[in-house]
Amino acid sequence: MRAVVTVIGKDRTGIIYNVSKILAENSVNIEDISQTVMHDFFTMIMLVDMSNMSADFSVLKAALEEVGETIGMSIRIQHEDLFNAMHTI
Amino acid sequence: MAMFKDVLETVRMIEKERLDIRTITMGISLLDCIDSSGAKSRQKIYEKITRLAENLVKEGERIENELGIPIVNKRISVTPISLIAGSSDDKNYVEYAKILDAAAATVGINFIGGFSALVPKGFTKGDRILIDSIPEALATTNCVCSSVNLGSSKAGINMDAVKRLGEVIKETAYLTRDADSIGCAKFVAFANAVEDNPFMAGAFHGVGEAESVLNVGVSGPGVVKRALEKAQNASFGEMAEIIKKTAFKITRAGHLVGTTVAERLNVPFGILDLSLAPTPEIGDSVARILEEMGLEHCGTHGTTAALAMLNDAVKKGGIMASTSVGGFSGAFIPVSEDEGMIEAVECGALTFDKLEAMTSVCSVGIDMVAIPGDTPASTISGILADEAAIGVINNKTTGVRIIPVYGKDVGDTAEFGGLLGRAPIMPVNKNDCSVFVNRGGQIPAPIHSFKN
Structure with a gap:
């Protein structure tokens, strides 16, 4: 089961560190990362594999949202299925 | 994996443009709840709805959480009650509306549709009693929605039903006068009603439908x-x-x-x-x-x-x-x-x-x-x-x-x-x-x- 993590907000240090720390703590593997910074506005998309995840999805989601609040970014995690359904024929 | 811009487009649709799933509506057939005793029939109705829809809200919330897309309403539609209640000797079907309301409260949904009658070409006894019961039913319940199909392209328009429903709407408005006649917001008069509509107030589970289905709006x-x-x-x-x-x-x-x-x-x-x-x-x-x-x-x-x-x-x-x-x-x-x-x-x-x-x-x-x-x-x-x-x-x-x-x-x-x-x-x-x-x-x- 794979999911997409989106991180959006003002650029600062330690964004990837903070997000990947939570993922590692929950045994979630990062498969792909894309990011851009435009006019100080940071956007990152991670594709992660949750097959060995040690916590419940809702726990991971809450942890990511919490770290998002701490570093002032919007962090979402959504199952990959939604994006595949909407954007592929 | 979807492209970078596709992911961002979806996130923007949900966050900024209010993309949502408006409703997941579980259709439940009540045909096997028919009984000559109204009380027994209502007991079967309550039992069946609360059993089949027990996890509707929970699963809805779970998928909402996983996909990150809001599901605004979780609802239920049932077989038109005039068909179910018609075989009982009851002279008023308000109690049927109340049991639907109670079942809705138990499973935690916000609307239940199907306090309905299909009369494009004429009335059965059950249809008449149901239509007469609509004003009180809507005034004494919270979640129940009602609809009547009064015409179709195959049958024409039942003008007796048209006349009666004008009065029913007025009575409903009067009985719910303390809340800006809100009872009328829970009633739809249809022509060519569809049997699989998930949206309220007009949702009901048609007799041509399966035992139970999940529809989405x-x-x-x-x-x-x-x-x-x-x-x-x-x-x-x-x-x-x-x-x-x-x-x-x-x-x-x-x-x-x-x-x-x-x-x-x-x-x-x-x-x-x-x-x-x-x-x-x-x-x-x-x-x-x-x-x-x-x-x-x-x-x-x-x-x-x-x-x-x-x-x-x-x-x-x-x-x-x-x-x-x-x-x-x-x-x-x-x-x-x-x-x-x-x-x-x-x-x-x-x-x-x-x-x-x-x-x-x-x-x-x-x-x-x-x-x-x-x-x-x-x-x-x-x-x-x-x-x-x-x-x-x-x-x-x-x-x-x-x-x-x-x-x-x-x-x-x-x-x-x-x-x-x-x-x-x-x-x-x-x-x-x-x-x-x-x-x-x-x-x-x-x-x-x-x-x-």
């Missing part, structure tokens, strides 16, 4: 408007293309949610209704889409054409995206639930007659329109007959959800709250139609050839 007027904003100088062909593509994406999200929830509840996936359903929130309006096409206000000349194109393009995009499209599938134009419609009425751009014209090219009909409380029942029946005629002649569904707000007149506003919104009272034609309405009988089924 998707929405997203804000997403369509935003897509058109980015194409300021587009021609009609280009606009239609943009709407189709957007409807495709919205529908695919709905299909995924529907099939996943159905699988987890172990019931078949029924249909996906891809209607653009507005809410009173800013940025969630169908009227604003029409205005984005270049109309100063919704309701001006050109509005019917704009709505026709929107409705058709939504259907085309949706049908490409899912093989299970059903229900209404088009655009809804409920006045009180659409901030753009409300403003159009308040500034005088949108009149009752224009609304009626608009209903001939889109889903449903005169929807959530508040009219003066002293409107005669016969005038309401005239409105029902007009809408039914549009549906019956044009082979489409039409409905009327109209609220004669007790004690209020043109210039006042009815406040319903929540998704039902608020409605400025609209004037209706003051000329009498009671002689026409009182004739009784059946308007014959229309000819299905020689279409001009």
